[in-house]
Amino acid sequence: MAGSTVTAVLDRNGLDALVEELTAQGRTVVGPTVRDGAVVLAELASADQLPWGWRTRVEAGRYRLVPRDNGAVFAHTAGPQSWKAFLHPQREKLWSADRGPDGSLSIVEERADPASYAFLGVRPCDLRAIAVQDRVLTGGRFENSGYAARRTGAFLIAAECTEPGATCFCVSMDSGPAADTGFDLALTEVVDDAGHRFFARAGSAAGTKVLSGLPHRPPDPGTEAAAHDAVEAARDRMGRAMPPVSLRDLMGESLEASRWDDVAARCLTCGNCTMVCPTCFCTTTEDVTDLTGDHAERWQRWDSCFDLDFSHLHGGPVRATPRSRYRQWLTHKLSTWYEQFGSSGCVGCGRCITWCPVGIDITEEAAALHDELAARLRQDEQNDEGGGDDRKEPER
Amino acid sequence: MTDVPLPYRVIRVNRETADTVTLVLAPTGPATLAPFAPGQFAMVYAFGVGEIPVSVSRIDRHALRHTIRSVGAVSAALCALRPGSRVGLRGPFGTGWELGRAAGQDLLVVAGGIGLAPLRPLVLDALAARHRYGRLNLLVGARSPGDLLYAQQLRFWTAHRGLRHCAVTVDRSADGWWGHVGLVTTLLNHAEFAPDSTTAYLCGPEVMIRATARDLVHRGLSAQHIRVSLERNMRCATGHCGHCQLGGVLLCRDGPVIGWDRADPLLSVREL
Amino acid sequence: MTSTTTLAAALPAEHRARLMRQAREVSFPAGTRLFEEGRRADRFWIVRTGTVVLDVHVPGRRAPVVESLGHGELVGWSWHFTPYVWQLGAEATSPVRAWEFDAAEVRDLCAADAEFGRAVATWVGRVVAHRLHATRIRLLDLYAPYGSGS
Numbered sequence: 118m119a120g121s122t123v124t125a126v127l128d129r130n131g132l133d134a135l136v137e138e139l140t141a142q143g144r145t146v147v148g149p150t151v152r153d154g155a156v157v158l159a160e161l162a163s164a165d166q167l168p169w170g171w172r173t174r175v176e177a178g179r180y181r182l183v184p185r186d187n188g189a190v191f192a193h194t195a196g197p198q199s200w201k202a203f204l205h206p207q208r209e210k211l212w213s214a215d216r217g218p219d220g221s222l223s224i225v226e227e228r229a230d231p232a233s234y235a236f237l238g239v240r241p242c243d244l245r246a247i248a249v250q251d252r253v254l255t256g257g258r259f260e261n262s263g264y265a266a267r268r269t270g271a272f273l274i275a276a277e278c279t280e281p282g283a284t285c286f287c288v289s290m291d292s293g294p295a296a297d298t299g300f301d302l303a304l305t306e307v308v309d310d311a312g313h314r315f316f317a318r319a320g321s322a323a324g325t326k327v328l329s330g331l332p333h334r335p336p337d338p339g340t341e342a343a344a345h346d347a348v349e350a351a352r353d354r355m356g357r358a359m360p361p362v363s364l365r366d367l368m369g370e371s372l373e374a375s376r377w378d379d380v381a382a383r384c385l386t387c388g389n390c391t392m393v394c395p396t397c398f399c400t401t402t403e404d405v406t407d408l409t410g411d412h413a414e415r416w417q418r419w420d421s422c423f424d425l426d427f428s429h430l431h432g433g434p435v436r437a438t439p440r441s442r443y444r445q446w447l448t449h450k451l452s453t454w455y456e457q458f459g460s461s462g463c464v465g466c467g468r469c470i471t472w473c474p475v476g477i478d479i480t481e482e483a484a485a486l487h488d489e490l491a492a493r494l495r496q497d498e499q500n501d502e503g504g505g506d507d508r509k510e511p512e513r
Numbered sequence: 514m515t516d517v518p519l520p521y522r523v524i525r526v527n528r529e530t531a532d533t534v535t536l537v538l539a540p541t542g543p544a545t546l547a548p549f550a551p552g553q554f555a556m557v558y559a560f561g562v563g564e565i566p567v568s569v570s571r572i573d574r575h576a577l578r579h580t581i582r583s584v585g586a587v588s589a590a591l592c593a594l595r596p597g598s599r600v601g602l603r604g605p606f607g608t609g610w611e612l613g614r615a616a617g618q619d620l621l622v623v624a625g626g627i628g629l630a631p632l633r634p635l636v637l638d639a640l641a642a643r644h645r646y647g648r649l650n651l652l653v654g655a656r657s658p659g660d661l662l663y664a665q666q667l668r669f670w671t672a673h674r675g676l677r678h679c680a681v682t683v684d685r686s687a688d689g690w691w692g693h694v695g696l697v698t699t700l701l702n703h704a705e706f707a708p709d710s711t712t713a714y715l716c717g718p719e720v721m722i723r724a725t726a727r728d729l730v731h732r733g734l735s736a737q738h739i740r741v742s743l744e745r746n747m748r749c750a751t752g753h754c755g756h757c758q759l760g761g762v763l764l765c766r767d768g769p770v771i772g773w774d775r776a777d778p779l780l781s782v783r784e785l
Numbered sequence: 786m787t788s789t790t791t792l793a794a795a796l797p798a799e800h801r802a803r804l805m806r807q808a809r810e811v812s813f814p815a816g817t818r819l820f821e822e823g824r825r826a827d828r829f830w831i832v833r834t835g836t837v838v839l840d841v842h843v844p845g846r847r848a849p850v851v852e853s854l855g856h857g858e859l860v861g862w863s864w865h866f867t868p869y870v871w872q873l874g875a876e877a878t879s880p881v882r883a884w885e886f887d888a889a890e891v892r893d894l895c896a897a898d899a900e901f902g903r904a905v906a907t908w909v910g911r912v913v914a915h916r917l918h919a920t921r922i923r924l925l926d927l928y929a930p931y932g933s934g935s
Contacts, residue, residue, distance in 0.1 A: 212517045214601065216560055221541070222520040222599035257766065259515050259751035372782050399755030402748050406561040413561040420754070427756060429746050431584060431930075441784030449758065456761030532930065584930045626928030656928035684923040686850040691878060693853040694838065696919035703855055718927040 123319040125333035126340050127304070132164040132190075132315065134331045135274070135302075139235040144272060147203055148237035149193060154182055156196040158203070161237065168193055175282045175356075175467070178476030187308045191238060194282030195466045199395030200236055200243055201250060204267050208418045211263075211402075216411045227414075228263045235272040239300065241293035242285075242466040244275050246395030248299050252458050253398050272323060275300040279347040283356030284467030286480055290359070292464040294351040296320075302328060305344035316344035357467065357480040360487040364461065368452030371486045372444070380482055381440035383475050388421030390469035390477075391446065396462045399427070422446050447482060515751050518558045518601025519544055523594050524576065529662050533582045533627065534592050538600065539575055546602055549577065550609035551634035552742060552770045556750045557581075558601030559590035566606070566747045568631035568769070577602070580630035580662065606750040608770045610635045610740055615712035618738075619647035621704060623725050625654040625697055625717020629662045631742055631769075632716050640674045647711075650678040650704040654697030654721065657683050658690040678705050697721060698728045708733030716742040723780055726773045739773035743780075760785055795911055800904040807891055808884035819860065819875040826869045827888050829861035835881030839873045848874060852916065864888035865909045 127135070139146050140162075149156045150166045156173060159166075172185040172192035185192045214224040239247070251268065254261040278287070278294030287293030296303045301324035305316040316336065319325040360367070391397040401420035406413045420427060422445050428435035436442050454462035463479070470478045525537040540546075549555070549569045557579060558564040565587045571578035583592040591600065612620075612635055620639055624632050639649050651670070655661040661681060670676040680700045682693035693700065697717075713729055715722050722741050729739055743764055748754040750765045757764035760779045762771060779785055796804065811830070813819070819830065822842055830837070837860050840848035851873065854860055860883070863871050869888065895902030 214518075214558075214560060216599075220597060220599060222560060222601065224518050224520060224601055226517045254753055257752045259753070261751070261753050262516055372785070398753065400748070401754065401756070402564070404561065404563045410561060415564075420748075420756070422755065427746065430744065435745065436784045438784060445758070445785075448760075453758070453761035457758075457763055582930065654928070656926065660928060682853070684926070684928065688847050690850070693836070693855075694850045695852050696922055699853075699919060702857065720922060720925060721927055724922055 123325045123328060124336040124341070125317045125328055125331075126336055127315040127317050127331060127333050129164070129313065131317075131331050131333050132167070135327070136161055136164045136237065138327060138330060139237075139272060142235075143233055144235040145232040146235045146237055147200075149196065151182065155180065156182070156193040158196065158198045158200065167238070172280060173282060175284050175471045176476075177284065177470050177478045178473055180471050188313060189280070189306055189308050191276040191304070191306045192280045194280070194285060195240060195242070195395075195468050195471070197393055197468070197472055199393065199466070199468070200239065200247060201395055201398070203232075203234060203236070204247065204271070205250060205254065205261075205264050205398060208416060209263055211415045211417050213415070214413045216413075226262075228266070231263070231266040233270060234267065235274065237274045238276040238304075239273050240276060240278055240466070241296040242278075242287040242290070242464040243395050244273065244296055244299045245287075245290075245292035245464040246466065247273070249396045249458070249460060249462060249464065250398055252460065253396075256458070272327075273300045273302075275303040275320075277303060277305040277344070277348050278351050279306060281351050281354050281356060282467060282471075284470040284478075285355050285465065286357040286359055286467060287465035288352055288355045288358070289361075289480075290461060290463055290465035295348045300324070305348060307340055307343045307347065309343060311339065311343075314340060316340050357470070357478070359465075359480050360484050362487060364451040364463075364483060365455050366452075367483065367487055367490060368448040370490050372448070374486055374489050376482065376485045376489050377440045377444050379485070380443055380477060381438065383477055384439050384443045385475060386423040386439045386442055387474060388423040389472050389474060390479075391421040391423060392419065393468040393472045394450075395466055395468065396450075396464065397421075401427075422449070447479065450479075451483065515603055515606075518556070518564070518603050519546060520599050521577070521602045523596055523598045523600065525596055526594065529580060530660050532584075532592070533580060533662065535570060535578050535580045535630075536591065536594060536600070538577045538579065538602065541599065546577075546604055548572070549605040549634075551612065551638055552609035552631060553605040553607050554631075554750075554769060555579065555602050555604030555606065556747075557587075557591060558603075559587050559594075560599065560601070562590040563587040564601070564603075565591075566750060566765070566769075568742070569605075570630040570633050571637065572634050580627065580633075582627045603750065606765055607768055610714055610742075610770055612638050615738075616645050617647065617710075619706035619711040620649045621652070621706050621711050621713040621729075621734075622650065623652045623654075623697060623701075623713060623715045623717075625721040625725075626656060626660070627662070628715075628717030628721075628742070629653055632714060633663065633666075635714060636670065636676070640670060640676065643675050647707070648677040648705045649675075650706055651676060651680075652697055652700040652704060653679075653681045654700075654717065655681065655683050657685045658687045658692070678703070680704070696724070698725050701725075701728060701732065711738065713739045714742075715739065719743070719780065722776075726777065730773070736774035736777060737772045740770050741773055741776050742769045743771065743776060744769065795908040796904055800901050803894070803901060804886070804891070804905065805884070807886050807894070809886075811883055811885040813877040813881045813883070815877055815879050815881075817877045817881070819877065820871045821874050822871055824871050826861060826863040826871050828885055829859065829864050829888060829891075830883040830885050832856055832858050832860060833882040833884065835877060835879040835883075837875055837881060837883075838878050839875055841873055852920075853878075859909070859912050862909050862913055864892070865906070 146161045148161045170188045174181045254264040275296035300320040303318045399420045403416045450462040520541045521538040527535040554568040567579045570580040583589045671679045686694045745757040747757045752766040838850040839852045
């Protein structure tokens with residue numbers, strides 16, 4: 118994996134220096150930190166604010182912080198936020214318009230000056246999620262200029278996964294636990310008898326430059342092997358897995374499945390899954406005016422396909438039932454995303470499972486749809502072979 | 514301009530029916546939107562109220578026309594504008610009718626209600642290059658005689674511009690109406706086209722599009738040669754907001770005009 | 786759909802030929818009333834050229850037209866069902882040339898030959914089904930501001 122890439126070994130001081138160096142470059146350093154009983158993403162003033170000695174215990178609809186006795190800093194799994202909160206913020210002013218006394222209209226773009234971000238501790242699944250949003254928001258005919266401005270030049274420091282959680286399934290989505298591309302620096306945490314340290318790899322020229330300026334040790338085979346083994350071991354410890362089939366085809370064949378009724382009976386259509394999902398990108402617009410009525414603004418804010426208004430058309434919503442809205446979310450994420458943006462929209466981070474208030478599990482739903490489709494195909498096959506003899510049975 | 518609306522001035526307001534007007538719009542300064550193709554749409558901003566997608570209903574060198582029906586807050590605000598008022602415009606967005614692909618074929622244009630508006634620039638282009646196409650049929654369905662759009666123009670095109678076959682039908686008759694009464698599909702019997710060499714263009718309510726497209730397939734048109742214009746909620750028009758999804762289709766980007774071969778399976782699934 | 790309700794497409798050739806042997810060529814000037822609501826349905830027509838409209842008598846106004854029929858289309862189906870009474874009125878709104886059939890003769894033929902009778906019944910049934918479908922869609926008031934049945 119290392120090849121000709123520049124590698125080094127950092128200790129805790131190296132991490133401190135990393136935050137200092139990026140801050141000195143004028144960057145806003147964002148990383149995981151403990152707040153309100155969760156590991157959240159926030160601006161960091163120093164590496165001390167990282168979640169040293171904390172890990173998370175997650176299940177469907179459940180998230181708890183628990184102490185980690187070995188003092189590891191990257192032992193937590195995905196928290197309630199993702200990096201989209203910074204690259205594709207929840208609320209953003211797009212432009213403002215003023216009407217002059219003569220009725221004239223002037224409209225000016227009014228986006229906030231983009232911060233120069235450095236993201237510290239980006240999980241491989243989230244690294245993939247950023248790449249997915251890059252394609253959605255900047256890869257088409259039109260570019261979302263606000264996203265592009267924040268994303269361009271953002272410095273990404275990946276943290277490879279060595280302690281996957283019970284809701285993780287990045288292996289199924291081929292997005293982890295190792296970080297292969299899309300980062301400036303990648304860190305792999307190693308805690309063993311030889312000490313607490315980080316195997317660091319540079320993934321870009323900017324990353325190489327930063328790494329060489331940090332206090333570091335040359336890479337030793339022991340640390341590199343330990344880092345590699347820890348990530349490989351994580352690969353076998355995924356808490357969840359998707360059915361090993363083409364999810365794209367599965368969803369395409371399942372639009373009329375009865376499983377949608379089952380999940381709709383549990384789904385509250387609260388939209389939590391869309392808020393925590395690192396790739397969900399949907400937004401709506403709000404037009405506001407001030408009291409004079411001569412100044413108006415256009416704001417963009419996150420929207421959710423679970424919201425009734427999302428599909429509103431003339432008289433009412435196109436997707437009026439919870440069944441259709443859950444189906445929209447799942448089939449978009451796993452299937453129609455390919456048609457729209459050339460990849461899956463799911464990266465296997467498990468957030469939607471953890472943060473669903475009723476514990477709906479995307480992997481369980483996919484498995485149930487797969488079972489239903491398999492049963493249907495078996496039935497069709499029997500009917501084809503059966504001919505006239507079988508037909509008598511159901512009539513009795 | 515795709516993110517930020519460009520101010521345009523209303524230079525004329527044509528009242529079409531009791532609830533529908535056509536705004537004739539020109540840029541307020543030297544900046545202008547890129548040229549529109551028939552079937553494409555603009556996001557039209559009513560100051561302080563909001564923005565809606567509206568197809569172009571006529572494209573002149575200096576002016577754009579949008580025919581708008583008052584059905585919601587934004588469209589009502591736009592319909593209330595007077596000459597001199599300003600709007601914001603973004604665009605052009607979406608796919609067009611792509612008339613050029615039908616060279617040498619008979620053309621069958623079927624419009625329902627306000628659906629005639631996005632089809633008008635297509636008809637004008639076809640009339641302007643009549644020699645490139647076979648027979649041009651225009652079938653129009655309206656709610657009532659008073660709700661018919663562009664009535665004078667329809668007569669003018671037939672009398673003076675070589676529109677081969679133009680038929681209008683209404684759902685509800687009224688005193689003084691001597692024309693056809695019935696669903697727009699019943700006009701197909703009298704249209705002049707060779708099913709194996711015809712391209713059809715449909716725009717109107719989704720139910721009318723489904724009924725017409727299925728009738729045409731039954732008559733032998735291939736689904737790829739039936740182009741339909743569809744409608745879903747739209748916010749950004751640039752493919753970033755997710756609202757206009759219809760299965761794998763992003764209507765603002767891949768539509769609003771798509772082939773019936775693609776639309777049929779999508780419209781067959783309820784609440785997709 | 787409409788195409789299959791025109792006579793040429795709806796009846797097999799042998800039955801069509803048999804039916805057409807009963808046809809008389811007729812023509813009406815514009816304004817001719819073909820039949821009136823409540824009268825005996827003793828004839829029916831297939832339009833060759835021109836337009837026939839179906840209307841309903843409403844006191845105090847011109848009879849509103851509910852449907853227009855043109856080339857190849859069947860005018861009248863009440864002759865096929867007891868009590869053989871017209872449900873609507875019909876008027877030629879242009880000069881009309883048509884094939885006219887005597888209802889009793891055709892009914893007799895249908896009674897005498899079950900296969901022919903079934904073919905005619907299927908044809909008339911298709912016409913009625915198609916008009917019902919079209920009417921149901923019109924019932925939605927699709928082009929109203931919040932059309933499509935909402």
